Amino acid sequence: MLIRLGISLALVIAAVGLLAFGDNYVLRLATTVAMYATLAVAWNIVGGFSGYPSFATAAFFGLGAYAGGLASVAGVPIVAAWIAAGVLTAAFATLLGLAILHLRGHYFAIGSLVVADVLREVTNSWVSLTGGGMGLNVPLLGGSTGTQAKIFFVAMALLALLAFLVSVWIDRSRLGVALRCIEQNEDAAQVIGIDTRRAKVAGFAASSLLVGIAGAIYASWVNYIDPSDVFDISLSVKPIIMALLGGVGTLAGPVIGAFAFLGLEELIWRNSLEFHAGFLGILVVLLVLFLPGGLGALRGKGALSWISGLLGRSQK
Template sequence: MRWRVILVAAGLVLFIGLLAFGDNYVLRLATTVAMYVTLAVAWNIVGGFSGYPSFATAAFFGLGAYAGGLASSAGVPAVAAWIGAGVFTAVFATALGFAILHLRGHYFAIGSLVVADVLREVTNSWTSLTGGGMGLNVPLLGGSSNSQAQLFLVAMSVVAVAAVVASIWIDRARLGVALRCIDQNEDAAQVIGIDTRRAKVIGFTLSSLFIGIAGAIYASWVSYIDPSDVYDVSLSVKPIIMALLGGVGTIAGPVIGAFVFLGLEELIWRNSLEFHAGFLGLLVVALVLFLPSGLGALRGRGMLSSIAAIMRRKPR
């Protein structure tokens, strides 16, 4: 508990320091990592706790971005537009969950993956509302560029903290027990009286809520969105990689993975754009083969001995 208090205090000091002294580049990086934390933690509620390989993150992110952008364009205050976009996305996710959460394994993965493609086509076709392929201009917020950067950092950080707090609550509540039972053996969970479909839909809905809000804040942040950007399949893949990096199904894992992922993105991928997708694929393979429990597997053990033990592990 003492170390947790120290870490929280250090995080608050760092956050205040970023707001007070950070330039636009630093504030952009901090806002990006807060968005990544939100996406990874939200995905972990479904993909980590219940073991359902969801690829619907891009669909929820894009839907929230367009819902928030359209609300802002209609004159709705920014904060209300962001929250409304999250609620709208959650309602959509609830209906979608009842439709596809009876699927399992790769069937569910494929079903969730195509949702973003469907929404992208709808957005492209509904030109009168969304602007179609021309994109949508989102009204700028008032103030200087630096004050706007600070505002978006605060907004995205609040959503990230809310997602982490919700994840902790779910993990300790009956919902978390139900989701972890589903991950272990869904049929056995049904036998002992767990309403598995209800638990999955609630987890799916809560996950989409935070992703939708993050998408709406992103739309206001960049002030221009188009279907190919906010429905990009990489938005479904990146949160999974972040969770894999830190440890799937854990509380701190997705948070750690988001920071590590951003570091890799800035230090490596920016210098090799032509090999970006290839490196992403190699990273996934390496994580699955050599570090399936994420960086959390190295905690409390010598790093070299841990890596050696992982290398000696026989494949299942």
């Protein structure tokens, strides 16, 4: 309990320090890690709690970005546009979930992966509404560049906090119990009376709501979006890697993974830009082979025990 309070206090102090002293570059990194944490926590609700390997994050992010951007262009107040984008994304995810959540394993993974491609093609083709491949210019927020950077950091940080609280609430609710049962054995969960379809769709919708709002905030933050950017497949892959890095199915794991991933990503971008694409694949392989429980697992058995285990495995 004291450790959690200490971590929470440290995060609050760090946030206040960023707002008071952080330059635009530092604020950009902080906003990015908050967005990453939101996406990873949201993915974990489906992929971690229920064990369904969703690749629909890019679809929900892009849909939220365009919904929020178009609402802003139409004159809707910015916060209302973000919320509306999240609700629209959740409604879409509910319909999508009813259509594909009967699939399991790699069939579900492939089905969810295709959605982003379909939405990207629709967005590219619907030029009169979205601007097509030319993209969409989102209205600028008033104020100086520094003020805007602080506003979007606060917005994304609050969303990340909301995502974490929603994740905790779901985990401790009947929905969380149902999702955990589905992850263990879906057929057995049905036998004991759990409405697995309803639980999966509810988790899917909650996850997409958070991702959709993140996409809308991102659109306002960067002021310009295009289909190749907001429907990029990497937006589906990165949250999975972050969850793997921190610990899939845990509450704090995706947040830990988001911080660790951003650090690794910045290191790769600065020193070996051409290696960035292969970095994701190599990282997944290394995590599966050497750290299947994520960084959170090190807390339980200690770093020395983990290193000893690696050395023992390499000698076999």
